[in-house]
Amino acid sequence: MSTRSKASPAHRAGLALLSFAAVLAAWSAASYGGLVKELFLPKPHSVLLAFVDMQRDGILLSYTWDSVYRVMVGWSLAVAAAVPLGLFIATSRRGAAVCAPLIEFARYLPVVALVPLTLLYFGIGDGQKFAIIFLGTFFQLALMVADSVAAVPRDLGRAAATLGASRAQIYRMVLLPGALPGIMDDLRITVGWAWTYLVVAELVAANSGLGYMILRAQRFLAIDRIFAGLVLIGLLGLATDWLFKAAARLCVPWSEKVDA
Amino acid sequence: MSALLEIRNMRKDFSGAAGPVTALEGIDLDVAEGELAVIVGPSGCGKSTLLNIVAGLEHGTSGEARIDGRPITGPGADRGMVFQSYTLFPWLSVRENVEFGLRIKGVPKNDRAAIARRYLGLVGLADFENALPKELSGGMKQRVAIARVLANQPRMLLMDEPFGALDAQTRLVLQELLLGIRAQERSTVLFITHDIDEAILLADNVYVMSRRPGRLKARIPVDIPRPRDHRVTVSADFAAVKARIMELLWEEITA
Numbered sequence: 001m002s003t004r005s006k007a008s009p010a011h012r013a014g015l016a017l018l019s020f021a022a023v024l025a026a027w028s029a030a031s032y033g034g035l036v037k038e039l040f041l042p043k044p045h046s047v048l049l050a051f052v053d054m055q056r057d058g059i060l061l062s063y064t065w066d067s068v069y070r071v072m073v074g075w076s077l078a079v080a081a082a083v084p085l086g087l088f089i090a091t092s093r094r095g096a097a098v099c100a101p102l103i104e105f106a107r108y109l110p111v112v113a114l115v116p117l118t119l120l121y122f123g124i125g126d127g128q129k130f131a132i133i134f135l136g137t138f139f140q141l142a143l144m145v146a147d148s149v150a151a152v153p154r155d156l157g158r159a160a161a162t163l164g165a166s167r168a169q170i171y172r173m174v175l176l177p178g179a180l181p182g183i184m185d186d187l188r189i190t191v192g193w194a195w196t197y198l199v200v201a202e203l204v205a206a207n208s209g210l211g212y213m214i215l216r217a218q219r220f221l222a223i224d225r226i227f228a229g230l231v232l233i234g235l236l237g238l239a240t241d242w243l244f245k246a247a248a249r250l251c252v253p254w255s256e257k258v259d260a
Numbered sequence: 261m262s263a264l265l266e267i268r269n270m271r272k273d274f275s276g277a278a279g280p281v282t283a284l285e286g287i288d289l290d291v292a293e294g295e296l297a298v299i300v301g302p303s304g305c306g307k308s309t310l311l312n313i314v315a316g317l318e319h320g321t322s323g324e325a326r327i328d329g330r331p332i333t334g335p336g337a338d339r340g341m342v343f344q345s346y347t348l349f350p351w352l353s354v355r356e357n358v359e360f361g362l363r364i365k366g367v368p369k370n371d372r373a374a375i376a377r378r379y380l381g382l383v384g385l386a387d388f389e390n391a392l393p394k395e396l397s398g399g400m401k402q403r404v405a406i407a408r409v410l411a412n413q414p415r416m417l418l419m420d421e422p423f424g425a426l427d428a429q430t431r432l433v434l435q436e437l438l439l440g441i442r443a444q445e446r447s448t449v450l451f452i453t454h455d456i457d458e459a460i461l462l463a464d465n466v467y468v469m470s471r472r473p474g475r476l477k478a479r480i481p482v483d484i485p486r487p488r489d490h491r492v493t494v495s496a497d498f499a500a501v502k503a504r505i506m507e508l509l510w511e512e513i514t515a
Contacts, residue, residue, distance in 0.1 A: 165360075165364055177349070
């Protein structure tokens with residue numbers, strides 16, 4: 001049940017556009033009005049031109065794809081490992097005793113502090129990006145999935161047992177589908193973190209990708225390109241979020257969390 | 261002939277913060293084929309624990325529980341349970357919920373649907389087979405939960421305060437529904453409640469439990485003729501049985 005007031009989708013989209021328009025207006029006023037020096041705040045149209053420039057240089061799509069690819073691979077590896085582990089932690093007392101403290105320890109290590117180590121182990125190629133994203137999301141995700149599975153009401157599994165379901169069937173037919181809305185939320189949240197860690201890794205050492213592009217632009221004081229990179233990352237985040245919500249509507253339409 | 265369910269000298273200890281706690285002690289209970297047995301007792305007396313042991317969801321510390329002469333070692337489709345909490349699988353439609361046990365048994369798709377429709381008709385929800393649980397009221401959810409267990413044709417129906425979360429009117433409607441179904445299907449039922457009126461309306465025998473450690477204190481046969489409906493709750497026979505049970509329970513509450 002949502003306590004938010006009901007607004008039609010069109011109405012909500014309009015409000016969202018309005019908030020973006022307001023930011024754009026403030027930005028325009030500050031830059032065209034000369035309130036902030038161009039060295040610190042580019043004019044909106046020069047950011048648009050920067051996109052055109054990047055396209056002409058042939059790096060707009062290739063750098064974007066490099067970053068998207070790294071996020072997808074690194075994060076998918078984390079998901080593939082974390083979901084089964086989370087399920088195991090949530091359903092086995094022994095599993096929780098063995099894994100949970102170790103994971104709790106690992107998840108407090110700031111991933112950024114692991115960047116030098118991963119550079120030493122994996123170099124500056126894609127492997128190092130995968131490693132950073134994996135380390136940054138895997139531990140948290142395992143615990144989040146464990147929580148989501150534990151949040152499935154116990155009586156659902158017990159009811160299934162008195163209907164003849166075996167332990168394996170309860171996992172497959174009750175716990176997994178029951179936890180799916182929560183797990184999809186967990187995935188949506190951690191893919192956002194994956195982006196953060198990727199950009200950090202690319203800022204430190206890379207030879208392609210959006211983080212690398214931003215770093216290079218900073219060296220040349222190309223503030224318009226820095227902004228273009230930030231806008232692009234923001235738009236990709238928005239698109240990812242939208243994709244996950246669409247997936248949730250498709251996969252778990254029965255969930256109370258999904259707005260009809 | 262021996263009873264369908266036999267419990268002998270059942271005991272259950274839990275480890276509590278201040279040492280072991282005995283929840284059940286010396287429970288002997290026979291439920292015959294076709295009987296509707298109701299257990300009433302003060303809250304915390306262990307009646308749900310007893311039902312869980314019959315379901316195989318918990319194990320007794322000592323003693324024996326047998327169904328059809330075979331020891332109960334774990335949960336099984338022969339003992340379907342209806343819970344007080346709503347336990348429909350929210351991702352399955354009403355019909356798919358009712359088909360759940362049949363799917364596990366490997367019943368072919370068309371047969372499953374036919375059986376599910378029959379039991380949905382029995383609980384008066386034939387028109388809701390494609391609805392999702394989130395679209396149903398609490399009373400409707402419990403009707404589906406009953407249909408889901410019945411479709412599995414268990415040897416015994418276990419009901420743990422199934423109407424406890426419903427409003428008084430809905431509860432009455434579902435009690436009468438259960439009486440009707442039970443007459444038609446000849447189900448054996450073990451039912452737990454703390455509502456004395458509900459116990460007497462439904463039961464062939466009411467078992468009164470003592471407070472912790474729970475023991476079966478008395479068996480009160482209810483000879484009110486069937487078919488019964490809510491009107492028997494104001495009859496003189498009903499009042500007489502109720503007075504006896506109240507007396508027995510009152511000792512437990514105030515002791």
